[in-house]
Amino acid sequence: MTAAETAAGPGAAAVRIRGLWKRFGEQVAVAGIDLALPAGKFIGLVGPNGAGKTTTLSMVTGLLRPDQGTVEVVGHDVWRDPVEVKARIGVLPEGLRLFERLSGRELLAYTGRLRGLPGAEVDKRAAQLLDVLDLAGARHKLVIDYSTGMRKKIGLAAALLHNPEVLFLDEPFEGVDPVSAQTIRGVLERYTGSGATVVFSSHVMELVESLCDWVAVMAAGRIRAHGTLAEVRGAAPSLQQAFLELVGAHGRTAGTDLDWLGGGPR
Numbered sequence: 001m002t003a004a005e006t007a008a009g010p011g012a013a014a015v016r017i018r019g020l021w022k023r024f025g026e027q028v029a030v031a032g033i034d035l036a037l038p039a040g041k042f043i044g045l046v047g048p049n050g051a052g053k054t055t056t057l058s059m060v061t062g063l064l065r066p067d068q069g070t071v072e073v074v075g076h077d078v079w080r081d082p083v084e085v086k087a088r089i090g091v092l093p094e095g096l097r098l099f100e101r102l103s104g105r106e107l108l109a110y111t112g113r114l115r116g117l118p119g120a121e122v123d124k125r126a127a128q129l130l131d132v133l134d135l136a137g138a139r140h141k142l143v144i145d146y147s148t149g150m151r152k153k154i155g156l157a158a159a160l161l162h163n164p165e166v167l168f169l170d171e172p173f174e175g176v177d178p179v180s181a182q183t184i185r186g187v188l189e190r191y192t193g194s195g196a197t198v199v200f201s202s203h204v205m206e207l208v209e210s211l212c213d214w215v216a217v218m219a220a221g222r223i224r225a226h227g228t229l230a231e232v233r234g235a236a237p238s239l240q241q242a243f244l245e246l247v248g249a250h251g252r253t254a255g256t257d258l259d260w261l262g263g264g265p266r
């Protein structure tokens with residue numbers, strides 16, 4: 001039995017979302033989502049810009065209070081039981097703010113102590129994560145001097161340090177070079193292989209198609225389709241094609257509206 005199954009029961013949902021709504025003034029960002037994300041899977045949340053992915057992940061991880069609805073993570077209510085939930089999850093949010101005046105090594109040491117891990121265990125895990133994520137050579141460099149990709153990797157290391165049951169990643173591959181992407185991917189595959197759950201948002205369909213077992217497609221604050229990759233893809237030749245049909249962008253082209261672009265008067 002896997003770690004996730006032990007906590008939530010075999011075949012249980014790692015995350016259960018019921019009737020979730022969020023409005024910002026007139027703008028409805030999330031319009032009543034009901035979704036059960038299966039435990040032990042690599043789950044992709046995909047959708048066009050402004051679909052509501054970040055807002056949803058923020059509500060699911062306890063960073064943003066919903067207007068309506070509930071979220072349970074491994075059987076605990078995110079808003080009634082926040083300490084239980086936060087001990088069991090790791091989060092790499094969009095636009096992650098890190099303590100930039102610490103070195104990578106110090107940041108992990110600090111994160112480990114905040115998580116209540118013993119010092120020797122933090123040292124061991126931090127050294128291994130820095131090594132696997134190819135940051136060992138930069139461990140004494142201040143985070144402020146890290147590149148975008150290095151920041152993603154140190155953020156991922158901090159999110160994994162306490163060995164969470166569910167890991168939430170908002171656009172983890174954005175700004176990451178192909179070599180680092182491959183490294184991150186290897187770490188995540190190993191992590192889900194041990195029974196943990198990864199939920200990540202992305203626009204990159206090829207990536208989602210190659211990584212995920214399970215997908216939820218979001219557009220205009222609603223879930224348009226969800227299920228295994230094969231279920232969501234249906235008869236479409238690729239996830240990209242299925243996605244374009246689901247979000248209603250099928251056949252949309254730049255058309256004649258931009259007839260001045262690349263030709264005509266300057």
Ligand SMILES: Nc1ncnc2c1ncn2[C@@H]1O[C@H](COP(=O)(O)OP(=O)(O)OP(=O)(O)O)[C@@H](O)[C@H]1O
Nearest residue numbers: 024027028029047048049050051052053054055056
């Ligand atoms: N703090 C906020 N105040 C006002 N509107 C917001 C706020 N956060 C999000 N929105 C709006 O809610 C909608 C959903 O935004 P969200 O960031 O969740 O989308 P997304 O799917 O993550 O988009 P992207 O892929 O572009 O990051 C958008 O219309 C956005 O403008």
